[in-house]
Amino acid sequence: MPDPDRFQTARSTLLVDRFMTSFIKVGGLAIIAAVFGIFVFILLEILPLFQQAQVRPTGERQGPQVESVALGVDEWGELPFLLASDGTLHLLPASGAGSTVRLLPDGEQATASDYDQEEQSLVIGTSLGRVLSVDLNYSSELLADGARRIAAKPAVIAEYAIGEPGKPIVGVALGDSSEAKMLAVLQDGKVHASMFEIGLAALGGSAGKAEKLWSKDVTALLPAPPERILVDDRGESLVAADSQGRITVLQVDGEDMVVFQQPFKPFADLVDPRIASIDFLFGDVSLVLTAPSGENRIFSLFIDPTLQKRQYGKTKDLPPLKAGANAYAHSVRNKSFLLADGHEASLRFATAATVRWQGAVDYDIRDVAISGKYDRIFLLDEFGKLHDLALNDPHPESGFRAFFGKVWYEGGDGPEYSWQSSGSTDDFEPKLSVIPLIVGTLKGTFYAMLLAVPIALLAAIYTAEFMRPAFKIWVKPTMEVMASLPSVVLGFLAALWLAPLLEDRVPAILCCIVGLPLSALGFGLFWSRLPDHIRSRIRPGYEFLAFLPVMAIALYISWSLGRPIEALLFGGDFRAWWPQATGASFEQRNSLVVGFMMGFAVIPILFTIVEDALSNVPAALRSGSLALGASRWQTAMRIVVPTASAGILSAIMIGLGRAVGETMIVVMATGNTPVMDxxxxxxxxxxxxxxxxxxxxxxxxxxxxxxxxxxxMLLFLMTFLVNTCAEVLRQHLREKYKTV
Structure with missing residues (x-):
């Protein structure tokens, strides 16, 4: 009688089975938790990009209750200054008593000013028609306890002879190039412009007269007496705004010529077209304007395609204020600017045309300033009190529109998607649109899959259904070895061998792309028409041996036809012909190179998985189909491939994920230019x-x-979306063919 215990599973086996079951469950949950943790970590890193600026009051500083002419602050935001109309400059520290410096003699008033925060210099126009240049001479000292002490020693360093002596100056503007200074003053309804040589006095030596190169009264070039004048920091143009809402741009042409450049009315479409405020944005390429009704617009210089010269044009409309701005300051760190319209202040970012912060206060704002490090805001009220606000806005250039919308950048001829993270100047606008990167990812993936999918699928079908086992045992391991090739090796070959080859022999490559499939189709058609007694001489599964010579001949002929076709159709130089014929560029490291090499990297993965899926189709299905009279080709395409469709789809999705995430081949084999075509x-x-x-x-x-x-995160979401859709479709196909 058999022992019943012999059929019972050993206790140790059950324990191992339970342990492994639990271990696999824990491992699966750990993988899910790890993926979710990565998602959360990435999400926490990108959330600050979409947050608004945070502003909070930190203190107040009492200044003199006098009419102010200029308000400014040092780089660190610790020692602001106030220029009073009596010519006294007041330094206002956060604690302790402030100090004053008398810049003008008694009886002379400061009537106009132009403050350059980047250079920490000040130009003052006086009631007696004088123009003085003041260097604020800020300095910092690190104390023994680690604290920083800011000091300033304002001093007049130059006097400019311009305009009519004795008449008050109501507007002054200075542009400082590397070789000379262009100065313009508004005096008695007239605009005087002069160019001064940069000498010792103008560079910070002892106070004295700056040497004048030329001087002109440019009032005749203006349609009406202006209310406000500006000079760009390059000293190349003068901008004048009058009481009718007109802006006139004058250009310095040559050594001593000032010519009419452009007129425009920024608010011509409004009921009240007057200009409430006008000033340059950081970099002096764009004008920030407000209307009395509160509309806020930015006009920037760009190349007019019809006139083929630089003109100001409206590039951005920002949300309106409640009224026209009466105070303005711009950051010298980025394209942010601060507007005030009485009891409300608004911090805005010009590039993306966004409002970073806006808040109401219980006092009347007379002037504003932003610290050089973009971490403090100062608001001056009607009683001379300076309100100190801490600013936390680490990512003003970010936001949904900056990343995913079209933005009109300075110098551009229209809104565009662009990625350029750094530039050569301090006033550079970061261009952070990810749309060109998404397009580039899809572009590279498309060309790679266009090459890889047909080759890998057809090769897998032939290997699984038609090739003799004696050859199959060599083909599949070879493909798996190809899959193990490092991406950096493939990228190296693409950059140094394939790219120069394709650049020189594009027509030959195109002939091969067309010639090889046609030769395969032609050979297949020819083979199918041969009598049975001829075809039977080659055993089934060895047909490819007959095709190899045909493929070699077709490859040789296609390659040889490249030069004659290039000479006949493309003028002997395809690379020169392509830009002329299409208007598109031709780069040596291009998408064709990436398509070939990245497709080569994806083919082994696709081939291996598809071949496994086809080989796992039950042999009974093949036998039944053949027994009913179907050919091997009909059996493969109508029975085997549909049955294995779920596995084939999985292979394509895995190959797609490989192509989407490929890095080294793309880095080494393309120009890495974020273009949108x-x-x-x-x-x-x-x-x-x-x-x-x-x-x-x-x-x-x-x-x-x-x-x-x-x-x-976008890569994560793209692959997640593709894999999710693929899994849904795979499950549908499995349900469809599970009864086969």
Whole structure:
């Protein structure tokens, strides 16, 4: 009688089984938790990019109750100054008694000023027609206890002879180029412009007269007496605004010529077209204007395509204020600016045309200032009290519109999607649109999959259904070895070998792309028409041996036809012909190179998974189909492939994920230019390549650093969406064919 205990599972086996079951469950949950944790970490890194500025009051400083002419602040925001109309400059520290410096003699009033925060200099126009240049001479000292002490020694360093002596100056503007200073004054309804040589006095030596190169009365070039004048920091143009809402731009042409450049009315469409405020944005390429009704617009210089010269044009409309601004200050760190209209202040960012912060106060704002480090705001009220506000706005250039919308950047001829994270000047506008990166990712993936999917699928079908096992045992391991090739090796080959080859032999490559499939189709058609007694001489599964010579001949003929076709159709130089014929560029490292090499990297993955899916189709299905009279091709395409469709789809999705996330091939084989076209002979930049290229230059916690995390999040979401859709479709196909 059999022992019943012999059929019982050993206790140790049950324990191991339970342990492994629990271990697998815990491992699965840990993977899900890890993926979710990565998602949360990336999300926390990018959330600050979409937060508004935070402003909070930190203190007050009592200044003199006099009419102010200028308000400014040092780089650190610790020692603001106030220029009073009596010519006294007041320094207002956060604690302790302030100090005053008398810049004008008794009886002479300061009637106009132009403050350059970047250079910390001040130009003063007086009631007696004099123009003085003042250097604020800010300095910082680190004390023994680690505290910083800010000091200032304002001093008049130059006097400019301009205009009519004795008549009060009501407007003054200075533009400082590397070689000379252009000064303009508004006096008795007239505008005088002069160019001064930069000498010892103008550069900070002892006070004295600056040497005048030329001087002109440019009033005749203006349609009406102006109310406000501006000179750009390059000393190249003069902007005058009159009481009718007209702006006239004059250009310095040559050494001593001032010519009429452009007139325009920024608020011509409004009932009241007058200009409430006008001033330059940081960089002096854009004008920030407000109307009495509160409309806020920005006009920037750009190349007019019809006139082929630089003109001011409206580039942005910002949300309106309650009334026209009576105070303005811009940051010298970015394109932010601060407006005030009585009892309300509004901090705005010009590039994305967004309001970073807006708040009402219980006092009348007379003047405003922003610290050089963009971390403090100062509001001056009607009683001479200076209100100190802490500003926390680490990412003003970010936001949904900056990342995903079209933005009209300075110098551009229209709104565009653009990525350029850094520039050569301090007033550079970061361009952080991720749309070109998304397009580049899809572009590279499309060309790679366009090459890889047909080749891998057809090769897998032939290997699984038609190739002899003796050859199959060599083909599949070879493909798996190809899948293990490092991306950096493939990128190296693409950059140094394939890219120069494709650049020189594009017509030959195109002939091969067309010739090889046609030769395969032609050979297949020819083979199917051969008599059975001829075809039977080659055993089933060995047919490809007959095709190899045909493929070699077709490859040779296609390659040889490249030069004659290039000479006949493309003038002997395809690279020169392509831009002329299409208007599109031709780059050596382009999408065609990436398509070939990234497709080569994806083919082994697709082939291996598809071949496994086809091989796992039950042999009974093949036998039944063949027994009913179907050919091997009909059996493969109508029975095997549909049954394995779920696995084939999974293979394509895995290959798609491989192409989307590819980095090194794209970095090395393209120009990494974030362009927005599908030109196959142009470069691109993908999200993954952008992270690799920009990360070394991204300071921790900065806007670029977090923008790269945004790119990572987009990659995460793209692959998640693709995989989710693929899984839904795969389950549908499994349900459809599970009864086969």
């Amino acid at each position: 599908m030109n196959i002979f142009n470069g691109m930049r993908t999200l993954s390549a952008n992270i690799a290229v920009e990360l070394p230059e991204a300071p921790h916690g900065g806007t670029l650093y977090r923008a790269l995390f945004l790119g990572a």
